[in-house]
Amino acid sequence: MTTMPSTETGLRPVPEAQPAREAPADATRGGERASLLQRFAIGIFIVVPFAALVAAVPVAWGWGIGWHEIAIATVMYFLTCHGVTVGYHRLFTHSSFRPKRPLRIALAVAGSLAVEGPIVRWVADHRKHHKFSDREGDPHSPWRYGETVPALLRGLWWAHMGWLFDEEQTPQAQYAPDLVKDRAIHWISRQFFAFTLVSLLLPPLVGGLWSWSWQGAVTAFFWGSLVRIALLHHVTWSINSICHAVGSRPFRSRDRSGNVWWLAILSCGESWHNLHHADPTSARHGVLRGQIDSSARLIRWFEQLGLATDVRWPTQDRLAMKRREPGSKAGRPSAA
Template identity: 45%
Template sequence: MVDTTAVPREPARRTISNPYLHRLQRRHFLLFDVAPIAGTAAALALIPVLPFGATEIGLLIGMWIVTGLGITVGYHRLFTHRTFTASPLTRTALAIAGSMAGQGGVVSWVAIHRRHHECSDREGDPHSPNLSGDGLRGVLRGLVHSHFLWMRRHEYPNIAHYAPDLLRDRRVVAVGRRYYTWVLVGLALPTVIGGLVHLSWTGAVSGLLWGGLVRIFVLEHIIWAINSFLHRWGTKPYDSRENSRNGGVFALLTFGESWHNNHHAFPESPTFGLQWYRLDPGFWLIRSLQAVGLVRDLKTPSADRIASKKVTA
């Protein structure tokens, strides 16, 4: 009989870094972070020759809402923090909607965000703006890193360590494996709709640009601003060990994500606004899904717990 007690198990590596992963990161960065910038510039430059009106504005706003709610309600509140329980069909729909945003596959996104919460504003945080030195130069370097450049190359959180629950969910894993397909679907839908509405190839191109690339560009920079600006500036009504801040004025634009200090203080909460009068479209959707029986078990913090973390002067 072999005595296995004499051989201590190696702890699972929390992050992975190798040339193959870095190549994948650079490719994703170019395709889904840089290309939308070029697409947005092209859309603006081509306004005089391509259709631009109610259809294009509707496609931009409509696809932005669908994919934005997929990120905040699906990727973030459901899959990362498990703030509520959803039916299998709802989980799949939210995973697909989030995938169409072009911000990474669901399992990878969750692993990266859980790593962020574990190490927030400390060594190991993949996108903190507060680790690049002091002074104006350090602030600017940190903001550029956290807002955009960190995605070019970074240590990849071990999904077996950070997202084992999702790896056991066959539906979510299946959606994640088809991530690039869902991004293409998110680009194809506005292209087809634009072409059918205008009955022209120019309408299809305009739909692709405004409902696809411009929409990805707008949503990305809204979400990235949470990582960068709201870890430096804003209000901090609740005690949290890192530098998360609230930017309530941007609540509608961010689907409630800008209540960022609230979220870090109560990461298990499905409501980021915490109070009914704080605008939180992500929570409105969760409540609506609850009303029709598609979600349940909302882990809303009690009034006493909220009060206990209130920062006092």
């Protein structure tokens, strides 16, 4: 029987999931515990782009930013953002639609270019998050340390990026066995470092050829690689932290997921997080009037082109069932 939330942790203890059979040697990258080298690499890929993001304002003020850099950074941002939201998240994690094989591969590659981790690792972590959302076992709940202001500030840091350095890793064979068995997707997952290099080098290649200068390559690398990666990282992590701490909650969910409107465009529709946790397999997250969800629009286009079938669009009856009663308030996360 599940106990009430601890005043010390703020999270509900839940029974541990049954351990899966031992995974093949190549089922994970580095085993079930992150090595010191892996955590060091994560730190490098967080600190360096973030430093560029911080420097972006004075660089733009002092030297300006050209249309080439704006175009390259914008295209790369939304290409990789949708690779994560449509590919990693709505397709591979939640099976919100069934794509043709070429589209499936393309979305896996586009998501890998976001430099948010190998696809199998990302999906395993996110499925575990949904299983234990805002309860004990959630990899990145902002309520991890309790509900006081100091505890929540500490939890927000953990949910945003601290959890990335946790030595303990989600068992991929247990939470993403379908992707471990998919040879093509598993291969893409294991080539994450190669896709990271492509993501870093493609913008300066385009910028250099477009301007036919080394300066064009350097500025494209700064804006289209470093700043773009850092911005997308922090927008994605904000879904874990901000969208589980604040926001409107028009739908009933078992956790504290909320809708944060000002993140909607940059997150490609992911910040309509309350409906997502109320109905995780829905292909559309922004279901109310005025809620922009570019990921759902892209899935609709794939469907119209015959590239996607069995799309799980929300129906009015289903949304009515998920609606929170007028005047009711979102409470503590309930037991699974």
